[in-house]
Amino acid sequence: MALFSIKMRASQKEKHISGAEKIQEEAKVPQAVGMLIARALHHSVGKPDFINVKIEELDDSSVRIIPALPVSERTAGDPEEAFRIMEKEMKLLGIRHPEKWILLLRKMPPMRGAAVFDIRTGERLDPRPERGIRVTYMDELFSCGEKSSKKNAFREALVLASKTAAAKGMVAELCISDDPHYVTGYIASSQNGYIRITPLKEKGTAGGGRIFLFDSSKGKFEEAAHFLEQESVLIENMPLHSETKQNTAEQAIKAALERKKRAGLYRKITVIGSPQSGKIKIGGKKLLLFSSNSYLDLIRHPLIRLKTAAAVLKWGSGSGGSRLTTGTLPLHTRLESALSRFYGTEDALLFNTGYTANVGIISSIGNNVDIIFSDKENHASIIDGCRLASAETVIYRHNDMKDLESKIRGSRFRSGMIVSDSVFSMSGDILNLPEFLALGKKYHLLTMIDEAHALGVLGRTGHGITEYFHSEEKPDLIMGTLSKSVGAEGGFVCGNSVLIDFLRNHARSFIFSTSQTPANIAASLAALKYIENHPKRISRLQKNIKFFSECLKNNGIETDVHSAVISVPAGNEQTAVEISETLKRKGFLIPAIRFPTVPYGKAILRLTLMATHTKKEIKAAANALAEVIGSAGKTPGVQESADRDFFQE
Ligand code: WAQ
Ligand code: MG
Secondary structure, three states, rough: OOOEEEEEEEEOEEEEEEEEEEEEEEEHHHHHHHHHHHHOOOOOOOOEEEEEEEEEEEEEEOOOEEEEEOOOEEEEEEEEHHHHHHHHHHHHOOOOOOHHHHHHOOOOOOOOOOOEEEOOOOEOOOEEEEEOOOOOOOOOOOOOOOOOOOOOHHHHHHHHHHHHHOOEEEEEEEEEOOOOOOOEEEEEEEOOOOEEEEEOOOOOOOOOOOEEEEEOOOHHHHHHHHHHHOOOEEEEEOOOOOOOOOOOOOHHHHHHHHHHHOOOOOOOOOOOOOOOOOEEEEOOEEEEEEEOOOOOOOOOHHHHHHHHHHHHHHHHHOOOOOOOOOOOOOOHHHHHHHHHHHHHEEEEEEEEOOOHHHHHHHHHHHOOOOOEEEOOOOOOOHHHHHHOOOEEEEEEOOHHHHHHHHHHOOOOOEEEEEEEEEEEEOOEEEEOOHHHHHHHHHHHOOEEOOOOOOOOOOOOOOOOOHHHHOOOOOOOEEEEEOOOOOOOHHHHHHEEEHHHHHHHHHHHHOOOOEEOOOOHHHHHHHHHHHHHHHHHHHHHHHHHHHHHHHHHHHHHOOOOOOEEEEEEEEEOOOHHHHHHHHHHHOOOOOHHHEEOOOOOOEEEEEEEEHHHHHHHHHHHHHHHHHHHHHHHHOOOOOOOOOOOOOOOO
């Protein structure tokens, strides 16, 4: 599923009538083209005798999603008063002699683009003054929910202004419409948002224009111009169609929810009415579960349950404190020893969840090194850890060690780390560990992997990615979870004693959380022991993975299978939800995974296997999947249904 840029220009006797553009996923291109043509044909300026539509496929990995600037409004009695408001706003941005710039704006000759000035020298920067810089390749994210093909000057201006404000070095944009009847203009900046000012001219007067004020000491003009004219952006968090601003918190929150619904991305919680296993019940209906992270199906295991119950009887319901105060029981240290033995490291540290482990580890290390290199498809918890760190984060192409090396070479740093999932949570891809480790060594970077979906899955005895690659070398930090194969809850990290000691003293999510409950620790200990003693369970899972892969191939479904996580492309958001719902009616729970978990327009079905799935069940799932996907593909333009949700009961 690709994204396309669609641009329309309409003219009459070579005189420009209207122009507009959209960015849409493939399936919605016809609809968008129709809307743009309708717009050209019904323009108040006149009937066009020439309409040009240009459709280009975009490299969707390069499409940036940028939030809309916050909007506020000012109203004046007349244009003179309105320009004084604009002047004041410019002063707030530290712009000197605002009246000079306003004079320039009011005298702009007709141009297709905007004039760019260096705010310090007053020099005109755009190379073709008769044309200016034309901001393009932009749209609202999810704009195709629009009902009307009419131009909405405000929304289009907000998209343009939000993109423009994101250009490095941009200080402010000033704008007056060249539509004689449109008297609202604005000043926009990343600092103070989009400020609409009415009226910036008398109704019926010609003239209008755009000026970009640029600070060459803060950014390179050529780079900003390239971004504005060539790079694609989608603007998220646009105001709803019915309103322009959200002044109160309540309005803003309601609007955010409403936007989710309209975009078909609203999520609901499903209650599963039976213990997690390959067979579950939802609202009395029996389903086969092909999307659990409990890969070894240990959650219901009698022995593990008994040990858990015994721990609760002995130690009670909770731990009563954080690990560094009163919350450490012998259970905690025993589990840490068991984990460091499991991975063959000097020490280990527990966290409450995998999420808080990544956030705590990466932020604390990232506050002490200069740079973090992170895979494009790393889990959200890794991303959030990077966000909290003071180090610069550099994202490299998914599992692309060449790109990683060139990004390492292109960066300046003294110290840094590389972090990657072992098994990627959505695609199921496996990290190229040998090259990853080699790069860490070559450039003296700390290496960290996330074993969430690898522990109990990869390697002959389930010891994860290092066993899978028969690697002599180990990453410096091996982070993992107790919630997937282990079947309990929690995160952990294994490493040498210095690193673990550092984390024990710096990782805030460790320091400031009440430690895990006795039940959780006992379950984890019992499950880990079970995994160590029952390699057969792991080979059963691996056989199931192989068998499922064959079944998919036999059914003509093309997807690479590497791990217990199998990603099947399912088209756009709505199609994916439809497929998932149909599968549910047929008795299989396989949820659709949508933006923002996966890229916009590239929804997937995320299937997972368990050691206890039977061949019959696996075959049935593959057949059902092939049947449903096959028929979804044959229904062109699956009807859009914004509020539908895949987990509705
Ligand atoms: N990139 C750069 N400059 C542009 C572009 C573009 N894509 N399109 C137009 N301009 C310049 C050009 O010099 C025009 O003369 C000038 O901007 C004004 O263009 O909150 O409709 O298309 O309600 O008339 C403001 C909405 C609407 C305010 C602005 O601009 C609000 C508008 P117009
Ligand atoms: Mg115009």
